[in-house]
Amino acid sequence: MTLALDGIRVIDLCRSYPPAYASMFLADFGADVIKVDPPGFTSPIPVPGGPEAQAAWYSLDRNKKSLLLNMRDPEGLDIFYRLVESADVLLENSKPGTMERLKIGYDILAGINPRLIYCSVSGYGQDGPYALIPGHDSNYLSISGVLSMIGEKGGPPIAPGNLVADLAGSGMFSLSAILLALLARGKTGKGQFIDVSYTDTAFSLAGFETALYFLTGMEPRRGETLRTGSEPFCATYETKDGKWFNIACIEPKLWINLCRALDREDLISHQWTFDQEIKSKVFTELREIFKTKTRDEWWDWAKDKEIAAAPVLELNEAFEDPQIQHRKMLLELDHPALGKIKQAGFPIKMSETPASFSRFGPTPGQDSDAILIDLGFSSDQINKLREQGIV
Numbered sequence: 001m002t003l004a005l006d007g008i009r010v011i012d013l014c015r016s017y018p019p020a021y022a023s024m025f026l027a028d029f030g031a032d033v034i035k036v037d038p039p040g041f042t043s044p045i046p047v048p049g050g051p052e053a054q055a056a057w058y059s060l061d062r063n064k065k066s067l068l069l070n071m072r073d074p075e076g077l078d079i080f081y082r083l084v085e086s087a088d089v090l091l092e093n094s095k096p097g098t099m100e101r102l103k104i105g106y107d108i109l110a111g112i113n114p115r116l117i118y119c120s121v122s123g124y125g126q127d128g129p130y131a132l133i134p135g136h137d138s139n140y141l142s143i144s145g146v147l148s149m150i151g152e153k154g155g156p157p158i159a160p161g162n163l164v165a166d167l168a169g170s171g172m173f174s175l176s177a178i179l180l181a182l183l184a185r186g187k188t189g190k191g192q193f194i195d196v197s198y199t200d201t202a203f204s205l206a207g208f209e210t211a212l213y214f215l216t217g218m219e220p221r222r223g224e225t226l227r228t229g230s231e232p233f234c235a236t237y238e239t240k241d242g243k244w245f246n247i248a249c250i251e252p253k254l255w256i257n258l259c260r261a262l263d264r265e266d267l268i269s270h271q272w273t274f275d276q277e278i279k280s281k282v283f284t285e286l287r288e289i290f291k292t293k294t295r296d297e298w299w300d301w302a303k304d305k306e307i308a309a310a311p312v313l314e315l316n317e318a319f320e321d322p323q324i325q326h327r328k329m330l331l332e333l334d335h336p337a338l339g340k341i342k343q344a345g346f347p348i349k350m351s352e353t354p355a356s357f358s359r360f361g362p363t364p365g366q367d368s369d370a371i372l373i374d375l376g377f378s379s380d381q382i383n384k385l386r387e388q389g390i391v
């Protein structure tokens with residue numbers, strides 16, 4: 001089967017996370033992704049069972065190869081340069097300036113391979129007053145204004161896991177940038193440097209709220225905007241069993257359908273209202289209504305009503321959901337030593353060049369010999385490199 005990225009070689013220096021999410025997609029669609037880590041590298045999320053189990057369960061490393069290489073040693077650096085000669089893409093997420101100190105910055109590697117696409121991912125970007133300040137997902141959400149919009153009215157901001165700046169931001173924007181650069185290289189024949197910032201991407205993801213702010217001048221405060229629960233027709237309600245049910249009847253026809261299905265046509269005219277007393281009354285009415293059935297009863301009731309609604313599932317429940325399973329978003333894979341392994345599936349469906357699972361994530365250094373042989377090293381040379389601690 002032909003894969004979309006067959007023949008593309010990627011060097012992954014992300015230490016398995018978070019822009020490794022981007023290189024996972026590259027690998028899923030056929031790219032030859034080689035993780036290059038220093039000797040002694042271990043999985044960022046240790047799990048029981050040792051390196052093999054860690055590699056099998058960690059989906060962000062699936063379909064990749066692993067080379068352990070000491071690039072601080074001149075001979076190790078030379079090996080890396082040889083690998084760069086055959087590479088199309090390099091993806092890294094070190095602190096700005098680190099790659100230059102290691103003599104593997106863009107200018108040096110572009111001199112070795114002018115077709116190389118070099119993608120650097122960092123918290124605040126490669127330049128600017130915050131470039132060298134360390135941080136994590138929630139810090140970048142804070143600076144970009146995103147965190148201020150998440151949470152209940154009057155309550156503290158609530159960080160949404162690592163879903164925004166880490167995975168959606170650094171992961172998906174890096175993937176998009178790399179694919180754009182590959183398209184550009186097809187026209188120009190040249191590689192280029194890509195600078196992706198977690199903060200920039202989080203700021204961009206807030207584009208809908210940003211546009212409304214520029215248009216109206218109203219700050220999108222927690223609990224005071226459509227998406228954060230300011231309106232009864234777009235909110236989450238507690239159910240009889242203490243679980244939650246979400247409605248998002250934003251279009252008038254959806255709200256009308258909901259009110260009629262609930263036998264509450266008297267609420268139809270109150271969808272959009274600036275009268276806070278009326279709005280509070282509608283909230284109260286709906287809260288009482290949704291407490292009359294369990295979450296799953298409401299979901300069974302809602303499916304054929306032409307309304308926008310859904311049960312709030314726990315993650316373990318989502319794995320069992322028939323739509324998730326039908327779309328093959330849960331993979332059950334046979335591991336030769338560990339039995340059935342579950343991983344999240346492929347969210348991008350393509351009719352002619354679909355994603356494919358070919359191998360579990362590698363244990364550290366699992367492919368070192370094969371990669372070095374591909375670069376022209378003999379078995380004796382590889383043994384000597386291993387004795388010297390270079391690989």
